[in-house]
Amino acid sequence: MxxxxxxxxxxxxxxxxxxxxxxxxxxxxxxxxxxxxxxxxxxxxxxxxxxxxxxxxxxxxxxxxxxxxxxxxxxxxxxxxxxxxxxxxxxxxxxxxxxxxxxxxxxxxxxxxxxxxxxxxxxxxxxxxxxxxxxxxxxxxxxxxxxxxxxxxxxxxxxxxxxxxxxxxxxxxxxxxxxxxxxxxxxxxxxxxxxxxxxxxxxxxxxxxxxxxxxxxxxxxxxxxxxxxxxxxxxxxxxxxxxxxxNRAGDIANYLPPMPAPDAERPSMEAYRSLGAMVLLDIDRLQGPSEKRIEAYYGELLRHLQDQTAYVTLDSDDRPVGYATWATRPGDGAVTLTRQSAPFGDHLMVQKSLERHLGWSGRVAAHHAKSAQQAQIAW
Ligand SMILES: [Zn+2]
Incomplete structure (x- = not known):
């Protein structure tokens, strides 16, 4: 050679x-x-x-x-x-x-x-x-x-x-x-x-x-x-x-710092961390939820955190790469995603981790309100 x-x-x-x-x-x-x-x-x-x-x-x-x-x-x-x-x-x-x-x-x-x-x-x-x-x-x-x-x-x-x-x-x-x-x-x-x-x-x-x-x-x-x-x-x-x-080429580099290890003894601190991660991820979009009035934005995410209908995905370096929020229909418990954010191109990772988190796969109905053009391609 x-x-x-x-x-x-x-x-x-x-x-x-x-x-x-x-x-x-x-x-x-x-x-x-x-x-x-x-x-x-x-x-x-x-x-x-x-x-x-x-x-x-x-x-x-x-x-x-x-x-x-x-x-x-x-x-x-x-x-x-x-x-x-x-x-x-x-x-x-x-x-x-x-x-x-x-x-x-x-x-x-x-x-x-x-x-x-x-x-x-x-x-x-x-x-x-x-x-x-x-x-x-x-x-x-x-x-x-x-x-x-x-x-x-x-x-x-x-x-x-x-x-x-x-x-x-x-x-x-x-x-x-x-x-x-x-x-x-x-x-x-x-x-x-x-x-x-x-x-x-x-x-x-x-x-x-x-x-x-x-x-x-x-x-x-x-x-x-x-x-x-x-x-x-x-x-x-x-x-x-x-x-x-x-395949990672072309993805925007994720510059967010790693999330600290979870602290089960301080749930409110955990909630604030999750909220902070979601805000940082949303700021990465030119348009969308980060433009909402702060009270409405905060109120909505906080409600999701309280209902446990929000999930932040971390990559293998513990950095937040995206999050999703969802609504559960009373009665049959069917889940509809209300928001999915993956500003660095990790849609698949967010989806997979969400499926694991929810304990099943393939039954998530996506609701693409204003949640990223990219999301529709990858999900
Ligand atoms: Zn060698």
Whole structure:
């Protein structure tokens, strides 16, 4: 593989999809953070010792992968078969994982200094080795391979979040620092290559999309999905959420801050927060409810909150993306939406979350009073 267009062909990605993903990333429409602010603990203090590589592998990496892969015996056997060696001289070299062929376990070559970054590296390379074994040595496209590796990093970070909060803080710092390069200089290089497909191929061009895809998959992970991706070998590409990320292009970036975690002990505070979120969402429309007289507007929304006929949808970053209000017909309880607002283009997300909230699907009659032209297209 020599030029960037060869890379495109190998992965079966067209330039428009790449442009859309980059545009979606630049407008802030795709998430770059594996965690919402409320999920991040920043407890500093003593964590498990990182002095020995083999202990870190046995006590942190293996349990992290096992719990994410549903304690699969196949995965445990694979993880215990992986072999490790260091570099000949202890100077800085790029770590790698060697596929030693069928019937032979992969070998990870890396240095160990006992730093949090070394543990992230160990997680990354372990994911490469596991993906080689589960794919039965079938060659996986580099973009998919690196997505697996970044997911492996996140599995260990997540394991630390649950069991070793002080280690989590350190690992999360490493993740963020490394993301700055992957989604900074590396993404600029990728964007330049997309603009000129004759650009010589460089392996780092895989990292930005793999980073974004890993975050996307990690945040929406479902049982069995990880195993399917790691075992997919040559057919890995359909497992990556490239289309979903590209589809975010053109959405207006949501600049609203995340909502604080719900506070069940202070329901009136919760009501005010919801009301505030609705107002902010409505201000985003040029015409509509935000132009109503404030007493009427406030009175109407407050009544919905009191009747519990209003629902604010948050995205995976806890930011409000839209809301809906509805009326329930006395007697048969049929629901008619009286307003649906999704100023950033998240109509489907609002609809889905509303259906979940109401506990059923497909029975909402929409009443498009003045509630957004866009809504009628998407709903
Ligand atoms: Zn890698």
């Amino acid at each position: 020599h030029s960037f267009s060869d890379w495109n062909q190998l992965h079966g990605i067209d330039a428009a999809t790449l442009e859309d993903i980059i545009a979606a990333f630049r407008s802030g429409a795709v998430s770059t953070q594996p965690y919402t602010p409320s999920e991040i603990t920043s407890r500093r203090g003593d964590g498990p010792s990182l002095a020995k590589q083999n202990e870190c592998y046995e006590k942190l990496v293996i349990p992290a992968f096992l719990s994410a892969f549903g304690n699969s015996a196949t995965v445990l056997a694979a993880l215990t078969s992986i072999r490790f060696t260091g570099f000949d001289e202890e100077d800085a070299k790029v770590p790698y994982t060697l596929d030693c062929g069928k019937g032979d376990a992969p070998r990870i070559v890396m240095s160990w200094w006992g730093r949090p970054a070394d543990l992230i590296c160990l997680a990354h390379e372990t994911a490469h080795a596991l993906q080689i074994i589960l794919s039965d040595h079938e060659r996986m496209a580099p973009l998919a391979r690196e997505t697996c590796a970044f997911l492996g990093e996140l599995l260990v970070i997540e394991h630390a979040r649950r069991h070793h909060p002080s280690l989590f803080a350190l690992l999360h710092d490493v993740w963020r620092a490394e993301s700055r390069r992957y989604l900074g200089a590396d993404l600029d290089t990728l964007a330049a290559a997309v603009a000129d497909p004759t650009t010589p191929y460089h392996y780092r061009q895989n990292y930005p999309l793999a980073r974004l895809a890993a975050v996307h998959l990690f945040r929406r992970r479902k049982p069995g999905q990880l195993h399917a991706l790691f075992a997919s070998g040559e057919s890995a590409m359909p497992h990556l959420p490239l289309e979903a990320m590209a």
